[in-house]
Amino acid sequence: EGFDLAIRHSDTLPETHVALPLCDTRTLLVASPAYLNEQGIPHTPQDLAQHNCLYYPRGVESPRWRFTTTADNEQVQIRIQGSFATNNSESIRDAALQGLGIAMLPDFSAREALAAGSLQQVLPAWQPVEAFAARLWIVRPWAAQVPRAVTTFTHWLRARFDR
CATH class of the missing domain: 3.40.190.290 (D-Maltodextrin-Binding Protein; domain 2)
Incomplete structure (x- = not known):
């Protein structure tokens, strides 16, 4: 796919990828x-x-x-x-x-x-109203084995946005 991870601000997500909620937005x-x-x-x-x-x-x-x-x-x-x-x-x-x-x-x-x-x-x-999406997402290609760097970065992002 050419990427390991993306942050997407959208209400529509690709069905062919893994999408994890990062945070709600206003x-x-x-x-x-x-x-x-x-x-x-x-x-x-x-x-x-x-x-x-x-x-x-x-x-x-x-x-x-x-x-x-x-x-x-x-x-x-x-x-x-x-x-x-x-x-x-x-x-x-x-x-x-x-x-x-x-x-x-x-x-x-x-x-x-x-x-x-x-x-x-x-x-x-x-x-x-309806100006931007209501949530940020972490999007990554599906993989049977997720690289450790992607997992670590995902955990770091979620902790940062939980503040």
Whole structure:
């Protein structure tokens, strides 16, 4: 197959491989303190229409973000606009760190920057809907004998993500 192990963030997994759950994930909206100081803090999803949103492109249609609130399960869909789009969450995170706009990211991409105060969560009462998969997986080819290095690395990854 050409690989020993992969980390996959997906709701659909290959049936021909072994898939082990690594951790559940959440999607967050984040921005740098500098961006929020300059552009203001959005208080509702509708406010995002007035902000530069850093987004993961999905198809050719104009980008939209969907949210639900835990308070009353209200759902909204917002058309967003932004000057930066890429299919790489680390690039979106880096653009947010540079103060370019508000980013929608999986929590594992934003965790360290949030802890350091380099990013702040935006609209914490609203949960993005169907933006990213709900789980990270360890995926490896099926093998009767799994190499010790793969087993050791799998145990290390699971311990690291259990923190």
